[in-house]
Amino acid sequence: MRLVHVVTLVSEDGAYGGPTSVATGQLEECATRGHEVALLSLWRGRSRPPARIGSVPLRTRPARALLPGRFTGIMNPLLVRDMWRSMGRADVVHIHAGRDLVSLTALAVAAFRGKRFFTQTHGMVEPRHRLVARLFDRLYVPLLRRARGCLVLTERERRAVSQVVGPQGPPLLTLPNGVRPERNAVVEPRPHTPEVLFLARLHPRKRPDAFVEMAALVHRRRPDARFILHGANEGLLPTVRRLIAAHGLGGVVSYGGALSYSEALRAYAKAAVYVLPSVDEPFPMTVIEALSAGTPVVCTDTCGMADELARRGAAIVTDGSPQAMAEAVCEVLGDENKRQALVKEGRRAVEECFSIHAVADRLEEIYRNH
Template sequence: MHKVIHTVSSMATEAAGTTVCVRRLVQESIQAGWPAEVVTINDAGLSNNRSNTGFNIHSFKSDFRSVPSIRRLAMSRSLSFGLGVLARDAAVIHNHGLWMMPNVASGIVSSREGLPLVISPHGMLGPGALQFSRWKKRLFWYLFQKAAAAGCACWHATSEKELEDIRSFGLRAPVAVIPNGIDDILPAGKPHLRRDPGTRTLLFLGRLHPKKGVDSLLRVWSGICSEFPDWQLEIAGPLDNSYAAAYEKFVREMAVPRVKFTGAKFGQERLEAYQEADLFVLPTLDENFGMTVAEALVCGKPVVCSRGAPWPELVSRGCGWWPEIGDSSLEQALRNAMCLSTDKLAKMGQRGRSWMLNDYRWNSISDRMLSVYSWLLGGGSRPDCVVL
């Protein structure tokens, strides 16, 4: 059996998108007969507790914890050493993310041990992501990441858009185009949960960050909310940063009505937020996949998602809108959606749910990734998902 070692900077709940993807990919890999373990810095207390995850998480402490500027890079000599020890019993190293030292360690160790390296950037090479801390990322690339990624046997893109991002960055290694998966998180027999029958909810759930387009959403909402008095806007995301404070200040100073900031939501609270909503919105500037779109769809909610995320099938599948990035396009899409009856929106949501359950099950997604590992180890022809 071939063991795969997954490296990721954080397995904390707050890093929800990447954390969920790594956890479910590892679980499905093990179930399919491929042993897998995770190496990380931040394990959110999950280390060596297989009862919570079904697999081993090896968590190491970062160096220079008293120096904030270095601590953020998650530099860890113990992780590099530990990864090297684990790699002696491994067949593949699969790294998740960029711009931190554990992502560099995966490249160094895979090269030294002669193991195939797979890298999933998880959207970190998108133009929208690269514009934030641009010079720091450029410096990090040339000092550390470039050499560590040079031996990458195959990159992993979650969409055709991310494939283009990888190629635009100048990377020429093979790329496996495999979307993220989704679980059926909706309890049987509970397609909708409404606490206030007289109010309809437009939900945004995610990081409160300019990349996510929250500022655009608030501007558009302030201009159209008077036309839709039975609708409210719920913004669910961590409130512990300067962007969140600026958004709350905008709402107060502009006296924008019916906006609720409800904080970060995980687990049951996250599920209830989707269930209580009538419509989901993600006006993102740049997204490699957009897990919240898949989550909303599998919960039976139609979606308004900007073209910053790769969801053109929202339109062809009849379960949402895919407007251009910008206030005017977002405004038109929201008007078109919010004027529909509850029944029409519910029918659109059910079409989206069926789509997710048919095409995005995690076992199917894992099988495609395992075929890539097998190919890299010389076990068969190139999978159809791999682009040379």
């Protein structure tokens, strides 16, 4: 099959997060199975965009801010022409759809072209009641309804999308995220000083401030530990720096900026623990990537995969308070048997539940039968 995926943004700093890595992971696996694949997107970065991401051909145009909003209003008119041409040859179009101009345009082009298209919302399409969102949805929702299917991660997302599209909407089809374990199993020497990692956007939902509060508590019991935050700043960097100074953690907690995908894999592999304090995170790719790298994970009970990970003993699931996360981190750092058990069960969970091979099997079945 000729497969064309559309995602809103590819960038040097990985600012768009999960949807971009999911799209490239799916296409890479489909390419290994003999499908002809392409990814269309906007590009943001100081350097020229790559021609490929791994084995996936990438067609991009520079992102331009046409309307307010970090992602909502970015677009480039030339991307419309690229979509029209690429979709014309496609057997299947797959749109990683948020509420933004790129997604709206991709939906419109696919519909006007009369193509078989699917949407995947990544937790980004939920009921909104602000006037701007309601006006946008007058165009957006009817196009969503024309999809052959909408791919959702969790039951929570299924309910949210169902409220948006209503009974006239397409079938809501469950598709998990996945990684390729053998590719992500980076061998990296663990530093002698244990390093606790935060790798996510510095956004209120990701709660980097809670990570710093947790670090202050762990530091009292494990003064040898060091803590590093990586990710694009989305407003909370000044708060993070104030908290570091207030707790006197200048030599203990640091901010290392955003990382490329390959740099992120190395960061997971070096870390003694990966902590994701996010709330209401539908299906965080960073957790799967950390597990695949053999890094113990501490997350919150509102993470979409928390129940499965807790049931398997593949991660330590907490209520998200700094105290509970600190207790979990100290347990991992102080108990080698616990650490080894988390590593073993985490990798097993990736192989059995979150493998890109199983995801692509499901995706091919969806493309052929819907």
